[in-house]
Amino acid sequence: MNNNSVLTFIIKKVIRFTSLLFALCALSFVLISNSPIDPVKAYIGADMMNVGPEQRAKIEQYWGLDKPAHEQFLSWASAVARGDLGDSKIYRRPVIEIISERFAASLLLMGTAWTISGILGFILGIVSAVKKGSWIDKVIKWYCFVLASTPTFWLGLLLLIVFVVWLGILPIGLAVPAGVLKTDVTLADKLMHFILPALTLSILGVANMAMHTRTKLIEVLNSDYVLFAKARGESDWEIVKNHGIRNIALPAITLQFAYFGELFGGSILAEKIFSYPGLGSAITEAGLRADVPLLLGIVLFSAIFVFSGNLIADILYKVVDPRMRGISAS
Amino acid sequence: MRKFQAGLLAVVFLLTSILLGGCKQNSSDINESSTQRPKDELLLAIGSEPEGGFDPINGWGRYGSPLFQSTLLKRDQNMDIVMDLAKAYEVSEDSLSWTVIIREDVKFSDGSNLTSDDVVFTYDTLLNSASSIDMTFMESVEKIDDYTIKFNLKTPRSTFISNLVATGIVPKNLYSGEYYQNPIGSGPFILKQWDKGQQIIVESNPLYYGQKPQFNKITFLFLEEDAAFAAAKAGQIDMTSIPPSYASQKIEGMKIVEVDSVDNRGIMFPVVKSNEVDSDSSPVGNDVTADKAIREALNIAVDRQEIVDGVLEGYGTAAHSICEGLPWWNEETVIEDGNIDMAKKVLADSGWIDLDSDGYLEKDSVKAEFNLVYPSGDQLRQSLAMVVSDMVKPIGIKINIEAKTWDEIEGVLHKDAILMGWGSHDPLEMYNVYSSNMKGIEWYNPGYYENKKVDEYMDKALQAKTEEEANEYWKKAQWDGETGLSGKGDVPWVWLVNRSHIYLMKDNLDIGSPQIQPHGHGWPLTSNIEQWKWID
Numbered sequence: 001m002n003n004n005s006v007l008t009f010i011i012k013k014v015i016r017f018t019s020l021l022f023a024l025c026a027l028s029f030v031l032i033s034n035s036p037i038d039p040v041k042a043y044i045g046a047d048m049m050n051v052g053p054e055q056r057a058k059i060e061q062y063w064g065l066d067k068p069a070h071e072q073f074l075s076w077a078s079a080v081a082r083g084d085l086g087d088s089k090i091y092r093r094p095v096i097e098i099i100s101e102r103f104a105a106s107l108l109l110m111g112t113a114w115t116i117s118g119i120l121g122f123i124l125g126i127v128s129a130v131k132k133g134s135w136i137d138k139v140i141k142w143y144c145f146v147l148a149s150t151p152t153f154w155l156g157l158l159l160l161i162v163f164v165v166w167l168g169i170l171p172i173g174l175a176v177p178a179g180v181l182k183t184d185v186t187l188a189d190k191l192m193h194f195i196l197p198a199l200t201l202s203i204l205g206v207a208n209m210a211m212h213t214r215t216k217l218i219e220v221l222n223s224d225y226v227l228f229a230k231a232r233g234e235s236d237w238e239i240v241k242n243h244g245i246r247n248i249a250l251p252a253i254t255l256q257f258a259y260f261g262e263l264f265g266g267s268i269l270a271e272k273i274f275s276y277p278g279l280g281s282a283i284t285e286a287g288l289r290a291d292v293p294l295l296l297g298i299v300l301f302s303a304i305f306v307f308s309g310n311l312i313a314d315i316l317y318k319v320v321d322p323r324m325r326g327i328s329a330s
Numbered sequence: 331m332r333k334f335q336a337g338l339l340a341v342v343f344l345l346t347s348i349l350l351g352g353c354k355q356n357s358s359d360i361n362e363s364s365t366q367r368p369k370d371e372l373l374l375a376i377g378s379e380p381e382g383g384f385d386p387i388n389g390w391g392r393y394g395s396p397l398f399q400s401t402l403l404k405r406d407q408n409m410d411i412v413m414d415l416a417k418a419y420e421v422s423e424d425s426l427s428w429t430v431i432i433r434e435d436v437k438f439s440d441g442s443n444l445t446s447d448d449v450v451f452t453y454d455t456l457l458n459s460a461s462s463i464d465m466t467f468m469e470s471v472e473k474i475d476d477y478t479i480k481f482n483l484k485t486p487r488s489t490f491i492s493n494l495v496a497t498g499i500v501p502k503n504l505y506s507g508e509y510y511q512n513p514i515g516s517g518p519f520i521l522k523q524w525d526k527g528q529q530i531i532v533e534s535n536p537l538y539y540g541q542k543p544q545f546n547k548i549t550f551l552f553l554e555e556d557a558a559f560a561a562a563k564a565g566q567i568d569m570t571s572i573p574p575s576y577a578s579q580k581i582e583g584m585k586i587v588e589v590d591s592v593d594n595r596g597i598m599f600p601v602v603k604s605n606e607v608d609s610d611s612s613p614v615g616n617d618v619t620a621d622k623a624i625r626e627a628l629n630i631a632v633d634r635q636e637i638v639d640g641v642l643e644g645y646g647t648a649a650h651s652i653c654e655g656l657p658w659w660n661e662e663t664v665i666e667d668g669n670i671d672m673a674k675k676v677l678a679d680s681g682w683i684d685l686d687s688d689g690y691l692e693k694d695s696v697k698a699e700f701n702l703v704y705p706s707g708d709q710l711r712q713s714l715a716m717v718v719s720d721m722v723k724p725i726g727i728k729i730n731i732e733a734k735t736w737d738e739i740e741g742v743l744h745k746d747a748i749l750m751g752w753g754s755h756d757p758l759e760m761y762n763v764y765s766s767n768m769k770g771i772e773w774y775n776p777g778y779y780e781n782k783k784v785d786e787y788m789d790k791a792l793q794a795k796t797e798e799e800a801n802e803y804w805k806k807a808q809w810d811g812e813t814g815l816s817g818k819g820d821v822p823w824v825w826l827v828n829r830s831h832i833y834l835m836k837d838n839l840d841i842g843s844p845q846i847q848p849h850g851h852g853w854p855l856t857s858n859i860e861q862w863k864w865i866d
Contacts, residue, residue, distance in 0.1 A: 036737030044462040053771060055464035062460030090381045092388060092510070101526065157556060165563045172553070172561040174528045179373050179549035181523055181531065275553050277527030285381065 013311060021303055025080075026073065028299045032292055033069045040065070042289035043089055063089060076296065085300075086293035090285060095297035098282060103301065105175055106271065106278030110263050112198045117205025118256045124206065125213025126244070130236055132218055140210060147207040152266045156200045156273035163196060170196055173275035197274045201266055205259060212255055216248045253316050260309030264302055369864060370546040375558040375570040376833070377550060377852030383510025384521060386498035387455050389462045390513075393755065393848055394856040397532060398439075399498025399515030400540070402430055402449070403491065405755065407843050407858060409657050411491060411797055414540070415444070415499060415516070421795040425486035430479050430494070437537045438501045439520050446473045451502035453481065465493070486793040488800040492756035518543050518860060528552060544863040562834050569835035571851045574645045577832050585837050588830045589855065591847035592656060592753035594649045595714055596825035597702065599625055599747050600777045607778055614744040614770070614778060618700045621693070623680030624727065625821040630676065632721050633668030638827055641713045645832050649825040651808055651816050652764075655846045657797070658757045658804035663816040673725045684726055691726035699728040703742060704749040706733035711749045714826055743776045753828070753849035757804050761788050764807070764815045764822065779822035784815050831855070840865045 040059050044051050051059075060066050064075065079086055085095040128140040147155075163170040170192060171177060177189045220226060220243060229239050271280030279298060286294040317324045367373065382388035386399055402416040419430040436444040453471040456463055467490075469482040483490060504514050513521055518540065519532040534546045553561060558570040563581055577586055601622075604615035618624055634648030647654070651663045682691040682698055691698040702719065704711040712733065719729035732746075739748060752759055761768070766785050768774035784807045791803035808816040815822060831847045833855065842861030847854050 036735065038737065038740075041736075051462060051464045051772070052466060054466040055460075056772070058460045058466075059462075092382050093507075160557065160560050164566075165560050168564055172564060172566050173557045174525075174551065174553075176525055176528065178529055178551050178566070179367075179371065179531055179547070182525075273554060273557060275528060275551075275557055277525065281527055 013314075017307055020307065021300060024299060024303050025077070025296055028296055029069075029073045029076070029292070032290060032295060033072070035290065037288075037290040039063070039089065039290035039292070043291075072292075076293065080300070085297045088286070088294040088297075089291045090289055091291075091294070095293050098294065099279070099297055099301055102277060102279045102282050105276065106267055106280065109194070109197055109201065109271070109276065109278060110267050112194070113201030113205055113267070114256075114259065114263055116198075116202040118209060118259075120202070121206040121209025122213055122252055124210040126217060126240060126248075128210065129214045129217035129221065129244075130240060132214075132221075140214075144207040144211050147204055148211070150204065152200065152204055152269040153273055155204060156197075156270055159196055159200055160273065173273070175276055193276075197267075197270045197276045200270045200273075201263070204266060205263065208259065208262075209252070209255060213248055213252055216251050217244050220244050220247045249320055250317060253313055253320065257309040257313035257316075261306045264305065368547075370544070372545045372548045372569075372839075372862070373551065373567045374548065375551040375553045375561060375567050376855060377552075379527065379552040382461075384513035384524075385510040386452070386500060387459055387461060387463075388510060390510075391498045391853075392463070392496040393850065394853040395859050396498035396515070396517055397519045397856065397859075398513040398517045398521055398535075399500060400436075400517045401496065401498055402432065402494040405495055405845065405857075407845055409755070409845060411495070415449075416494070419494070421488075425488070425793050425795055426483050428481040428483070428490060428494075429474070430481070432477050432479070433539065434477050436516050436539050438504070438514055438516050439535050439537055440501075440504065440514050441537065442501065442503065444499065444501070444516050445476045446479045447476075448499055448502045449479045451505070452497065452499045455500075455505070456497065463497075487758075488792055488794045488797065489756055489758035489761075491797060492758065495755075519548070522547075541860045543860045548859075559834075568839055569833055569841075571855075572832050572834050574643045574829075574832060576834075577643065577645060581834065583837055584834050587833045587835055587841065588645055589833065589844050589847050590647065590655060591828050591831050591849075592652075592654055592755075593751065593831065593847060593849045594652065594654065594753045594825055594828045595711060595749060595751040596649060596652075596823050597628075597718065597747050598750050598777050598823050599821075600745055601625075601820070601822050602778045604745065612741050612744055616700055616745050616747070617696055618698060619747055619777075621680065621682075622821060623676050623682060624698060624700075625824060626817075627673040627676045627725055628718075628722055628727065629817040629821050629824045630665065630667055630669050631673035631725050632718055632824065632826065634826060636668065637714065637717055641710065641717055642827060642829055645830045646827045647830070649828045651825060652752055652760055652823070653757065653804075654825075654828055656755070656757075658760070658791075658801040660805035660808040660814075660816065662809050663814075663818055665817055670724055673722075677725060677727075682726070689723075689726065690728045697728070698726055699730065701732050701742070701746040702729045702749060703732045703734050703739055703746045705736050705739060710829065711751075715749050718826070743773070744770060744778065748776065751849060755845075755848050757791070757800065760804060760807065760815075761792065764788070777822055779815070779820065781813060781815065781820055783810070783813050784819075838865050839863075 040056055043059070064072055076086060087093060088095050088098055091098055124140050128137045131137045160172070164172050175190065175193050176185050177193070180189070221239070226239055226243055229243060234242065267278060268280035268283060270276065271278040272284060282294065283298045285291065286298060380390050382390065384390045384398055386396060390396060391399060401414050404412050404414040406412045415432050415436060417431045417433055419428060421428055432446065432449065438444055450471050450473050453465070453468070457465045457468055457471070467484050467487055469484050471482070472480050474480050481490070498515060498517065500509065501514055511524055516539070518535055518538045520535045521530060522533045523531040529549055529551045531547065531549050534543055551567065555573065558567070559572060559576055561567045562570050562584060565583065599619040600614065600616040601620055602615045603617050603620040604613065607614040638644060638646045638648060650665060651659055653659045677691060682693045684690065685692045702715050704715045715731040719731055722729060734742070752763065762774040764775060764779055764784060765788055766780035769778045769780065770776065787803045787807035787810070791800045791807065794800035794803060808814045809818045813819045817824065831851050835841070840863050841855070842858050844855055845857050
């Protein structure tokens with residue numbers, strides 16, 4: 001790879017990224033402003049009865065809702081360009097503060113689930129492919145099919161009932177022990193609270209990876225060069241090591257990084273069930289109550305997150321596969 | 331191949347051991363915390379997290395105890411007004427100004443004195459804030475001396491007293507943008523820690539001037555309904571609120587406490603004929619429900635107790651008024667219901683006859699048929715709508731039930747019957763729902779109800795100088811012997827049930843006698859938190 005091609009690569013990505021962000025924000029804004037949810041009503045909620053037209057006008061003015069939609073969007077966009085994401089309507093404090101506070105928790109959760117499900121899925125996929133047709137393959141396949149059709153919240157509730165209610169060995173939800181002051185919270189405490197949400201997310205992520213890896217590896221194992229390798233007397237393990245993993249690494253990487261987006265969605269549900277204070281609960285609230293600045297902030301943030309997932313995959317291709325490097329240099 | 335199996339086994343073994351190892355250690359932790367939690371601590375999952383934090387200016391503490399702040403006045407368990415920060419208050423002859431004298435011995439939890447400056451500051455900030463608290467009826471608030479404050483209103487308003495009950499006083503010198511998470515006040519508790527999205531931990535305020543709570547430390551967890559119930563089952567919390575459908579499950583060591591409420595549900599009817607009122611937005615009026623006989627027959631025909639037993643599983647009371655059980659409720663609004671014959675007679679007398687013998691009545695070629703709309707996703711209201719439509723079939727009224735989102739409901743609000751619910755500790759609600767001044771404004775009086783006599787009573791109630799006097803007028807507005815806004819009078823609404831709030835709590839926890847609860851679970855229960863204790 002020479003410098004020129006690296007530069008083109010970066011420029012292309014930057015252009016694509018900014019246009020993506022802009023389009024995404026504009027689209028989200030149009031969607032929210034055309035949604036039937038009345039943000040003022042959603043904000044006032046149960047107190048609806050005691051707010052008259054005069055106070056309502058005051059709230060609208062405070063939020064800038066009295067201006068036309070395109071003006072609202074432009075003023076938001078120009079503030080964002082200056083690095084100011086605005087204030088959340090429902091939380092009444094800066095969006096950036098809420099996101100950074102919550103993203104740390106979500107990131108840890110998603111990171112763990114991502115790693116565990118990726119590795120476990122890859123291993124299970126390989127085992128299942130090599131042992132195609134055996135009982136172990138059947139068990140893994142059964143497990144994956146069941147999981148692939150299991151909604152996150154249902155699995156979460158199931159784990160909750162088993163580990164918290166029946167066995168009584170794990171704490172209920174939250175990220176810290178109930179009623180314990182920060183100074184007394186230990187790392188072990190945090191870990192215990194982390195297990196259930198992370199487990200829920202990890203278990204679910206396995207299915208996808210395992211099944212794709214399995215299919216791809218079976219394809220490879222049926223190829224002529226594997227037949228030739230067998231003829232040469234290579235053992236199963238050697239075949240997988242020398243021919244299999246190399247060939248299935250690329251799709252696995254694509255899948256694993258593309259999973260960033262799905263992971264985000266899954267974590268929202270898992271966090272909701274376990275009252276885990278991540279971005280999940282914030283985005284649900286923001287959506288349901290038409291908190292435009294917060295919702296757009298999170299959309300922006302998740303777009304960056306998913307985009308970087310794909311970007312990393314793109315870069316890894318070139319690192320992993322010498323052929324790709326060849327193509328980009330030519 | 332064998333290597334693979336060995337590898338797989340190793341992975342499985344590793345995972346299991348991590349899980350079990352972790353679990354073992356933790357199981358002892360949990361057992362310790364549930365058995366050894368000190369006697370003066372409490373772990374609750376009853377309210378949802380106030381996103382705007384604990385700042386009364388943003389709406390914190392309007393119902394129940396503001397915990398960290400205290401209010402000028404309070405309502406006791408019988409809903410009577412009692413003094414809190416205030417020593418006395420007086421309403422001027424023209425009812426336009428209220429003078430409040432406050433105690434001189436009150437300190438904020440940082441040790442500084444609470445004076446009239448703080449009260450003036452609190453109300454001034456509220457007046458100018460674009461929050462969900464409407465103070466637009468207030469002209470100004472002024473300091474008379476260090477412990478006397480004068481509120482000036484734009485129009486007479488006896489319900490201003492509800493604002494004095496609901497608004498926690500914030501310290502002028504300590505109020506800042508960070509106040510929402512650092513709420514220093516003069517209330518019974520101090521906010522010790524707030525893990526956002528998870529819990530707050532509060533501790534008893536040693537400088538509190540009132541009756542000290544029995545618990546030194548209370549933790550409020552913010553859990554989803556299912557998670558909270560699971561936590562109760564696992565013995566990890568002392569109290570949680572539950573829906574009626576969970577109440578049949580027995581949990582060892584815990585009891586179910588039912589708290590009465592004015593959290594009511596009823597049917598709102600458009601009471602004008604279509605085309606009677608011009609409107610540039612959504613259509614107004616309904617030719618069937620505009621006939622009083624239809625509404626009256628419906629009011630008599632429904633069997634409220636049966637609804638309470640069937641739909642609420644017994645956890646509720648029959649509702650005949652918007653404010654059942656509150657001091658301004660007129661007890662005469664209670665009627666004998668479930669009377670099909672009587673309902674039939676009312677309809678027949680007014681000329682409703684089944685002309686085409688299809689089981690439903692007609693009058694002047696209009697069929698006794700209307701839409702009843704409930705918000706989609708609300709199971710309780712859906713069941714209520716279905717039960718009511720079944721109950722009135724025998725008297726020849728056809729109700730088509732429809733589910734719509736709140737935003738869709740806004741479009742049919744003035745022409746269809748809607749299953750709605752109110753229930754506030756502020757009598758102003760009655761004015762908003764029934765006054766002809768409020769026709770079609772926001773969600774107030776969507777049915778365009780108007781009765782001059784009722785308006786007159788309610789205006790007098792607002793102008794009254796004492797709550798007792800106001801209550802007399804509020805009662806007359808409901809029913810004065812001849813007319814009124816209740817089911818005995820014009821029947822603009824048919825009230826059905828008040829849903830009780832159900833709490834699951836440890837057998838030996840005593841929460842005293844809580845106030846009748848308003849619309850909304852959780853925080854309102856804390857209004858008598860100083861009475862809560864363990865019983866041996």
